[in-house]
Amino acid sequence: MDLPLGIPVTSKEGVVCKLRKSLYGLKQSPRAWFERFAASMKKFGYVQSNSDHTLFLKRHKGKLTALIIYVDDMIVTGDDQAEMQNLQKYLASEFEMKSLDDLKYFLGIKVARSKHNIFLSQRKYILDLLVEIGMLDCKPIDxxxxxxxxLGLYPDQVPTDKERYQRLVGKLIYLSHTRPDIAYAVSVVSQFMYSPSEDHMGAVMRILRYLKVTPGKGLMFCKYGHTDVEEYTDANWAGSVTDRRSTSGYFTFVDDNLVTWRSKK
Structure with missing residues (x-):
């Protein structure tokens, strides 16, 4: 192996690096890291929630002043800017970290902000996908x-390229994170991942042609001044032509913002 940076190069042959302790890559590494993080948060005056151990709260005279959610090496913070600045300084003294300011682009998802709303979209992800499969100039559909x-499994169906089908459907599943309008169509084509036919591939291509019309669509989260929770559900009873199973779906809104959705057979 190459010697790490900072290690002086010697002319001796047969020099090796001896591993004294390894953390990353081990099964217990996430647990060890979180215990270290939790101990630091408690030291700074935060209280760990008993119902959700990834939630840390801080109160002053009975009033909640800060809320921290730990999410896989990321911190999602509340609105108290002074508290957040103090926390960042403290964590910088405890860990090697840096502030990236407001999130703008993450894993193919673009984040646009204003004073009153946040908009999530995957426009570039869609256009790159269309370019990759040569459908940028395809005929759009509504x-x-x-x-x-x-769509179903039939004995006389004509098989298609299984690997290509699975790759395209996988990309569409990720794309549906910000596009609930294609959630149902993606859930249908994902049922035939292990035995796709030309008809199934045609359904995938139809989704891509639809995306050509609407690459800029996404999710808008706005402030409406309340925290009401509303949920809508529906089902297509015995709609599957293969096994007569039903297809159900639901949408959940918090503060009039769509937060969860699913279409399931």
Whole structure:
């Protein structure tokens, strides 16, 4: 192996590096890291929630002044800017870290902010996908799936490229994180990952042609001044032509903002 930076190069042959202790890559590394993080938060005056151990709270005279959520090496903070600045200084003294300011782009998701809302979109991800498969100049279509479709597994179906089908559907599943309008169509084509046919591939291409029309669509989160929770659900009873199983779906809104959705067979 090459010697790490900072280690002087010697002319001796047969020199090796001896590993004294390893943390990253071990099964217990996430637990060890979180215990270290939790101890530092408690030292700074935060209280760890008993119902959710990744939630840390800080109160002053009975009033909640700060809220921290630990999410896989990331910290999502509240609105108290003074408290956040003090916390950042403290954590910088405890860990090697840096502030990246407001999030703008993450894993193919663009984040646009204003004083009153946040908009999430995957426009570049969609355009890159269309370029990759040569469909940037394809004929667009207004709907992501055919109404009253009869997709299923049939004995006389013509098989298609299984590897290509699985790769495209996998990309569409990730894209549906910010595009609930294609959630149902993606859930349908994902049912045939291990035995796709040309008809199934045609349904995938229809989704891509629909995305050509709407690459800039996404999710908008706004401040409406309340925290009401609303949920809507529906089901297509015995709609599957293969096994007569139902397809159900639900949408959950918090403060009039769509936060969860799912379409499931």
């Amino acid at each position: 709907t992501s799936s055919e109404q009253n479709h009869k």
